[in-house]
Amino acid sequence: MSEDVLIKVEGMSKKFSSNLKKSMKYGVIDIARDFIGVPAHGDVLRKNEFWSLHDINFEVRRGECLGLIGPNGSGKSTLLKMINGIIIPDKGVIEIRGKVGALIEVGAGFHPLLTGRENIYINGTIMGLNKKEIDKKFDSIVAFADLGDFIDAPVSFYSSGMYVRLGFAVAAHLEPDVLLIDEVLAVGDIGFRSKCYNRISELMENCAVIFVSHFMPHVAKLCNNVIVLNRGEVVCADWAMIGIDKYNDLFSDHHTSIMGLGEAEISDLKLRNKHNAVTEEFNYNEPFQIMFDVVVSEKYEEYEISITFMNQEANLITQCHSGYNGVTLRNNGNKHSIRVAIDQLILNTGKYYLNIIIYDKTNTKYLTWWAAAAKIKVKGNFHGSAPVQFQAVWDI
Numbered sequence: 049m050s051e052d053v054l055i056k057v058e059g060m061s062k063k064f065s066s067n068l069k070k071s072m073k074y075g076v077i078d079i080a081r082d083f084i085g086v087p088a089h090g091d092v093l094r095k096n097e098f099w100s101l102h103d104i105n106f107e108v109r110r111g112e113c114l115g116l117i118g119p120n121g122s123g124k125s126t127l128l129k130m131i132n133g134i135i136i137p138d139k140g141v142i143e144i145r146g147k148v149g150a151l152i153e154v155g156a157g158f159h160p161l162l163t164g165r166e167n168i169y170i171n172g173t174i175m176g177l178n179k180k181e182i183d184k185k186f187d188s189i190v191a192f193a194d195l196g197d198f199i200d201a202p203v204s205f206y207s208s209g210m211y212v213r214l215g216f217a218v219a220a221h222l223e224p225d226v227l228l229i230d231e232v233l234a235v236g237d238i239g240f241r242s243k244c245y246n247r248i249s250e251l252m253e254n255c256a257v258i259f260v261s262h263f264m265p266h267v268a269k270l271c272n273n274v275i276v277l278n279r280g281e282v283v284c285a286d287w288a289m290i291g292i293d294k295y296n297d298l299f300s301d302h303h304t305s306i307m308g309l310g311e312a313e314i315s316d317l318k319l320r321n322k323h324n325a326v327t328e329e330f331n332y333n334e335p336f337q338i339m340f341d342v343v344v345s346e347k348y349e350e351y352e353i354s355i356t357f358m359n360q361e362a363n364l365i366t367q368c369h370s371g372y373n374g375v376t377l378r379n380n381g382n383k384h385s386i387r388v389a390i391d392q393l394i395l396n397t398g399k400y401y402l403n404i405i406i407y408d409k410t411n412t413k414y415l416t417w418w419a420a421a422a423k424i425k426v427k428g429n430f431h432g433s434a435p436v437q438f439q440a441v442w443d444i
Contacts, residue, residue, distance in 0.1 A: 053145070054226050054256035055108040055131065060101065060140030062126060067096040091139050100126050101280045104140070110225075113248070113257040115271035115288060117264070117295045122277040124260045128152050128228050131258065146225025146255075147175050151215050160204035164195060164214050167203055171218045185221050192243065193217035213240055220247050227251055230260045245270065264292050264398070265433035289397075292431055296399045299360050304420045311345040312406040312415035319422055332428035333439045336393040339386065342406060346381030350409040353377065355388060358401045358420075365400065365435045371411060396435050397428040 065071035074094060081087070093099070101123040108114045116124045129135045131142055132150045150157070157174075158167045168189055172182035190199055193213045203211065219227060227248070248257060248270060261267050267274060267288060274291030276284035276298070284294040318326050320337040330336055344351050356367040368388060370377055377384075402422045406415045430437075 052109045052111075053107050054110055055106075055114075055145075055258070056141075056143040057104055057106050057131070058141045058143075060104045060130065060137045060142055061091070061099060062101045062123075062130060062135065062137050062139075063093060063097045064100050065094075065096045066098060070094075070096045099280045101130075101137075101277075104282060106275055106282075106285060108226075108256040108258060110254065110256055111252055112273070113252055113259055113271045115267040115274035115291065116258060116260045116277065117262070117267060117274055117291065118277035118283075119298055121279075123280045124277055125152065125230055127277070128230055128258065128260060131226075132228055144226055147222070148226045148228065149175065149219035149222060149224030150228040151212070151219050152228060152230045157215070158203045158211070161202055163201060164193070164199040164203055164206075165190075167214070168218055172222055175222050175224070177222060182222075189217045189221045192221060192247075194240075209237060209240075216244055216247075220244075220251060223254075224251075225255050227255055227257045229257065231262065264295070264431060265396070268292060268431035269433060289429070289431060292398075296360065296425075299399075304418070306416060306418050308406075308414035308416040310416065311348070312351070313343045314340055314404055314406070314416060314418050314421070315343075316341045317404070317421055319424060328423055329425045329427060330393050332397060332426055332430075332437070333392050333394060336390045338388040338390075338402070338422075340404065341383050341385050343383050344379045344381070344406060344415060346379065348379050348408055348415070351377050351379055351415065352407045352409060352411055353386065354403075354405045354407065356403045356405070357395065358403065359435065360399055360401075362401075365395065392439055393426060394437050394439055395426045396432045396437050397426050397430065399423060399425050 065074060074097070104127065106114065116127060118124055126135060128150070129152060130137055131144065132148060132152060134152075157171060159170065162170070168186060169179070169182055172185070193199070195210060195213060198206065198210060203214070206214070229248070245266065248259070251257065257270075259267065259270055271288045273286065274284070274288050274295075275282055276291050276294050278298055283298070284291050286294075317338075317340040319328065320339065321327050321330055322335040324337075338355060342353070352369065352371040354367055354369045357365045359365050368390065400423070401420045402424065404418045404421045407413060408415060
């Protein structure tokens with residue numbers, strides 16, 4: 049293995065059993081085989097077994113940050129635990145060069161009855177440091193964790209956020225050659241997360257980092273390359289933007305549905321780009337048109353329309369509302385053709401879903417609500433940390 053390569057995974061696979069009794073039986077058999085020197089059949093699935101990870105290959109060099117992304121249950125945390133030596137692979141090889149710092153689970157690696165101060169020394173010792181070396185780093189660890197007097201309290205009294213503060217401070221200040229970070233940073237407050245990401249950037253100069261997250265802006269900011277896992281297999285291994293795009297494509301499209309009072313109808317929905325072509329893919333900061341027909345019950349003299357943009361987690365990102373735009377939509381019971389022209393599509397790159405809602409003029413009655421009426425994909429050469437990316441004129 050090259051000196052610059054700190055993590056090397058070759059042909060690595062791990063299987064589990066979906067049946068507890070079978071799992072215990074297979075465990076005893078495998079231990080017995082290993083004891084008498086008979087190799088286990090690591091590449092063969094037995095009854096009720098499945099591949100949690102299958103044929104994983106990658107390298108991480110000093111100065112690189114590799115993102116592990118994928119849906120829940122795809123094997124990300126299992127892979128980190130295998131790299132950290134917590135779980136043994138059934139097949140393949142994992143080579144690690146140097147000290148490993150890991151933040152995989154909240155509270156992992158801490159003795160609950162010992163204080164934060166005592167746990168710092170225990171973790172440092174496990175990583176191969178002597179007391180003098182830990183003493184030199186102790187003040188900076190405590191300052192970074194910012195736990196105040198709680199540093200001398202048993203960690204069993206800590207909140208999940210306090211666990212993460214101490215865990216990251218220890219892992220990041222003991223100068224690891226390899227740093228493994230799971231999604232636990234999501235537990236911390238925004239101020240501490242900012243400190244963590246700055247510290248990771250500093251560490252990357254001298255160590256290899258593997259970072260697991262579902263928050264793509266952070267992945268795009270920190271990671272040089274990503275591996276996308278799905279059902280235990282690598283479906284993409286590429287630079288960050290390509291991997292994030294593949295990750296977005298893994299999720300099933302939201303099912304369209306129509307709700308409300310049924311006193312309005314929407315039809316013939318089309319999305320057009322700057323060339324007036326009907327499409328679902330649009331470039332960042334280019335013009336964008338939404339066109340559709342509506343029929344509203346004649347008992348309503350006026351109505352309002354709201355178009356909302358949702359991300360894949362069904363969070364509201366932004367909206368375009370006729371009433372807020374100062375537009376009065378008058379009704380005579382006939383079909384009306386609506387065209388909504390947006391000069392600049394300034395959404396962050398990714399996939400979004402459009403809801404179209406028709407209200408009465410008081411904006412309180414839902415005459416119809418077409419959920420996930422359309423999907424769009426915004427393309428660009430970046431992936432920012434905010435859902436909306438303004439395009440501005442900069443003067444220096």
